[in-house]
Amino acid sequence: MSVLRDRLLTFLVAPLAGALVTLSLAPFNLWPAGIVSCGLLAWLLSTCSPRVALLRGWCYGFGLFGSGASWVYVSIHVYGYASVPLATLLTALFCAGLALVHALFGWTYARYVRPLPGGMLLGFPLLWVIFEWLRGWIFTGFPWLYLGYAHTDTWIAGWAPIGGVFFLSFICAITGTIVFLAWRSRQPMTIATYAVIGVTLWAGGAVLRPIEWVVPASPDPMAVAIVQPNVPQEHKWDRRYYRDILGQLKRATMPLLGSDIVVWPEAAVPNFYQDAREFIDPIAGQAALLDTTLITGIPYRDSDGSYYNSIIALGGGEGVYFKHHLVPFGEYVPLEDLLRGLIAFFDLPMSSFSGGPRKQEALRAGAFRVAPSICYEIVYPEQVSWGARRADLLVTVSNDSWFGHSIGPLQHLQMAQMRALENGRYLIRGTNNGVSAIIDHRGRIVAQSEQFVSTVLTGQVEPMLGKTPFGSFGTHPIVLTCFVGLLLMYLLYVGLWRDNDSDSD
Numbered sequence: 001m002s003v004l005r006d007r008l009l010t011f012l013v014a015p016l017a018g019a020l021v022t023l024s025l026a027p028f029n030l031w032p033a034g035i036v037s038c039g040l041l042a043w044l045l046s047t048c049s050p051r052v053a054l055l056r057g058w059c060y061g062f063g064l065f066g067s068g069a070s071w072v073y074v075s076i077h078v079y080g081y082a083s084v085p086l087a088t089l090l091t092a093l094f095c096a097g098l099a100l101v102h103a104l105f106g107w108t109y110a111r112y113v114r115p116l117p118g119g120m121l122l123g124f125p126l127l128w129v130i131f132e133w134l135r136g137w138i139f140t141g142f143p144w145l146y147l148g149y150a151h152t153d154t155w156i157a158g159w160a161p162i163g164g165v166f167f168l169s170f171i172c173a174i175t176g177t178i179v180f181l182a183w184r185s186r187q188p189m190t191i192a193t194y195a196v197i198g199v200t201l202w203a204g205g206a207v208l209r210p211i212e213w214v215v216p217a218s219p220d221p222m223a224v225a226i227v228q229p230n231v232p233q234e235h236k237w238d239r240r241y242y243r244d245i246l247g248q249l250k251r252a253t254m255p256l257l258g259s260d261i262v263v264w265p266e267a268a269v270p271n272f273y274q275d276a277r278e279f280i281d282p283i284a285g286q287a288a289l290l291d292t293t294l295i296t297g298i299p300y301r302d303s304d305g306s307y308y309n310s311i312i313a314l315g316g317g318e319g320v321y322f323k324h325h326l327v328p329f330g331e332y333v334p335l336e337d338l339l340r341g342l343i344a345f346f347d348l349p350m351s352s353f354s355g356g357p358r359k360q361e362a363l364r365a366g367a368f369r370v371a372p373s374i375c376y377e378i379v380y381p382e383q384v385s386w387g388a389r390r391a392d393l394l395v396t397v398s399n400d401s402w403f404g405h406s407i408g409p410l411q412h413l414q415m416a417q418m419r420a421l422e423n424g425r426y427l428i429r430g431t432n433n434g435v436s437a438i439i440d441h442r443g444r445i446v447a448q449s450e451q452f453v454s455t456v457l458t459g460q461v462e463p464m465l466g467k468t469p470f471g472s473f474g475t476h477p478i479v480l481t482c483f484v485g486l487l488l489m490y491l492l493y494v495g496l497w498r499d500n501d502s503d504s505d
Contacts, residue, residue: 054103054107054110057106061099072091112490116486127482147169223260227265231401260366261292261317295370296397371391374398388423392425398429413435
């Protein structure tokens with residue numbers, strides 16, 4: 001019975017616990033599920049050996065990514081033309097690879113952190129944040145499905161302008177741990193102590209929520225229009241549809257000139273900027289006459305022959321931004337000499353981009369500065385905070401057509417909300433097929449489009465002055481605090497061990 005129980009916990013309960021994180025996020029928004037997930041994982045790792053913790057951590061991670069990131073299947077099968085078995089295999093390998101991060105978390109926790117003084121209470125959430133941070137940059141990073149994203153509109157959202165999504169993840173993880181430890185203890189005084197910790201964190205967020213960290217830069221808001229063309233992905237790079245795409249953009253845009261900002265989505269013009277000037281320049285010229293800034297995603301060919309996924313501000317604005325964080329296989333192919341030509345998925349259109357510099361100047365929209373990001377980049381908290389502290393507005397363009405009718409685009413929108421909330425900046429999100437949105441400086445969606453329709457979304461944004469604490473310092477303080485916290489716990493453990501050893505002598 002013991003062996004059967006252990007296998008059920010490892011291969012059934014652990015993956016289901018991981019899947020609960022997905023339920024806490026958009027579009028399900030059952031945020032308590034993430035806390036329950038952490039409580040279950042803390043329980044699963046509370047007494048097992050490091051070897052079993054490694055396996056349970058992997059199963060937990062596979063449940064998390066298998067439920068929350070399986071939308072990559074759409075890209076591989078529908079648009080990469082891989083067969084169902086091959087697309088299923090590649091998706092499973094992708095999720096299994098990501099789950100290795102949680103496997104390492106489980107092993108590290110059981111082997112080194114759990115034995116420390118306070119290891120089960122503080123060590124678990126501190127280590128959780130460190131591994132979320134590691135997942136954001138190791139092997140180019142996959143900063144998706146963080147616990148804290150479920151809390152753009154709960155009490156603890158008040159902490160986001162101070163500690164960002166990682167601090168919200170810490171609060172979720174420690175809350176789940178508290179629930180588990182209180183259940184295991186069943187001692188009134190212990191439960192009361194844990195309750196005080198939890199209430200302090202959650203009530204503290206509620207107290208902080210009304211604080212305005214930033215102020216409007218102008219008494220007059222800016223009028224914004226977002227063109228959502230809804231071009232089918234299979235038509236995007238087909239030259240037979242090129243003129244139709246340009247005509248649709250022009251017809252939608254001309255009545256909008258006179259707005260302060262008009263946004264087209266990622267790669268709205270399926271051609272290099274240098275080869276599309278005949279179409280773009282007349283529209284940009286008219287926009288300049290009416291003091292309208294046209295911001296568009298478009299491929300860019302440099303003088304040295306390098307290709308970039310870029311954003312350009314035209315008309316009443318100026319500036320070019322080259323995407324820094326490229327999506328593997330979608331925008332570049334790792335091990336290109338080996339993989340090119342094997343299957344259609346490794347030969348997607350425009351998959352030979354170069355990455356731009358990590359730090360680039362903001363775009364200009366009239367008198368204001370706009371920090372740009374393209375698609376996947378909006379999920380990198382540190383990159384966005386670096387740009388936001390040098391800008392008055394945020395803009396992100398994307399083409400979420402790659403993910404079809406999946407939960408991926410809605411998760412993507414929720415992460416954009418967190419960036420606006422962290423940095424105290426309005427965010428304009430222009431997409432090809434939705435969800436396009438205008439998000440205010442408190443992370444609230446003030447206007448959004450329907451998905452899978454050709455439409456124009458209009459609204460207002462306010463450029464903001466000042467910085468939130470997170471906007472000033474980014475992710476470094478919370479990550480450093482987690483490392484220091486674990487180090488102090490280790491030093492305390494060593495000191496206690498030496499004292500005990502001396503007493504025994």
